[in-house]
Amino acid sequence: MESPIEAWILTIGNEIVNGVITDTNRETISRELRSVGIGTKGMSSVGDDAALIADALGSAMGRAPVTIVSGGLGPTEDDKTSASVAAFLGVPLESNGEQLARIEARFKQWGRPMSPSNAKQALFPQGAVPLPNDYGTAPGFMIEKDERIALFFPGVPRELIKMIREQGIPAILKRFGGPRRVFRTRTLKVYGLSESKLGEILSDVSGDEENYHLAFLPRFPIIRLRIDVVADTEEEALRLLDAKQAALNERIPENILSADGRSMEAVVLELLADRGLTLALGESITGGMIGQMITGVPGSSRTFMGSVVAYSNDVKMKILGVREQTLIDHGAVSHACAREMAVGASEVADAHIGLSVTGIAGPGGGTPTKPVGTFYLGLAAPDTVLTRGFFLPGHREWVRTLAAMQALDLLRRHMLGYRIHGKEE
Secondary structure, rough: OOOOOOOEEEOOOOHHHHHOOOHHHHHHHHHHHHHOOOOOEEEEOOOOOHHHHHHHHHHHHHHHEEEEEEEOOOOOOOOOHHHHHHHOOOOOEOOOOOHHHHHHHHHHOOOOOOOHHHHHHEEEEEOOEOOOOOOOOOOOEEEEOEEEEEEEOOHHHHHHHHHHHHHHHHHHOOOOOOOOEEEEEEEEEEOOHHHHHHHOOOOOOOOOOOEEEEEEEEEEOOEEEEEHHHHHHHHHHHHHHHHHOOOOOOOOOOOOEEOOOOHHHHHEEEEEEHHOOOEEEEEOOOOHHHHHHHHHHOHHHOEEEEEEEOOHHHHHHHHHOOHHHHHHHHHHOOOHHHHHHHHHHHHOOOOOOEEEEEEOOOOOOOOOOOOOEEEEEEEEEOEEEEEEEOOOOOOHHHHHHHHHHHHHHHHHHHOOOOOHHHHHH
């Protein structure tokens, strides 16, 4: 079996190393390489310093046969990548007439005059192979040293990802003959389990194999499970993916939201649409967060009727029909209030289903019997009316986010016939 191609990823920019921006380019490059079976051996970042760039490049090329570099190809004084590479190779910079003409044509297409500084972007280390940029002004380039190659791309994510696909990967595969195996990946979104609990449940199916790796990728409040497989053919890789996903489905069937990138709210809206049901919300603690999540999904107007943000008791009573006696006897944060809010939301919006949430997000407002992190959910559906109570302590946005997600998960579970979590009345 041929050895897999391995790459090192180097990103350049003061804003990256200073923490001003999140460096998503490293993840983007690694994902694109992985899609064709090119592994990432490691990553590094360095600021806009010529000596540091040259040193980092030498280190990267010493560690892997392929180095992918992004950043520092712009027209300003702090864009030093090309000059640093020339110094690293011990060669001069040379202007490339074809690439300069492309840059000039780009500005003409935009109807804007080209600044003299943009001509800098057509300067390449002597002997470098240009990689044209059809999406911006900065072309990339490729160098070779000691039978190893380095490819340089602009740091603009939109340009980078397209150039990697159209220029970078073909150049790598042409140089090294291409990977001998097929790499494929699939990501499952999981909700309702901690990372540690998920690890326990999946302990017997999460161990690395020669052609399989399962990655746990938490991103509050979702955990993504990324299945990576390697096979000799596309068909074999897809069969292996299906088999590994089936093993995960068997252990956590109620917690897997999607295997195609859909969010909790997208899944819920699809379930509602499939059943011909409409939804209305009564939100207190979440302050419209659930409605914002839902309306972020294209086509949500087909099933979503609207949301009443009933933050005050007066609004709960006047619009959602919560009885004053309910608030006196049980308080706004209670099973009884959540139930009447859900019924009221469905009635005021003439929706099939009303979903409500009321609680205490903090940092103040908690009591010994109802501490910060306490919230209640209500669901009024054609076949049932139910409530559930939760205590999930944390900082304010943590509690509000979990309350919104738990509300949508309650509705999801109800429609799928799964067990409903939370404390019953």
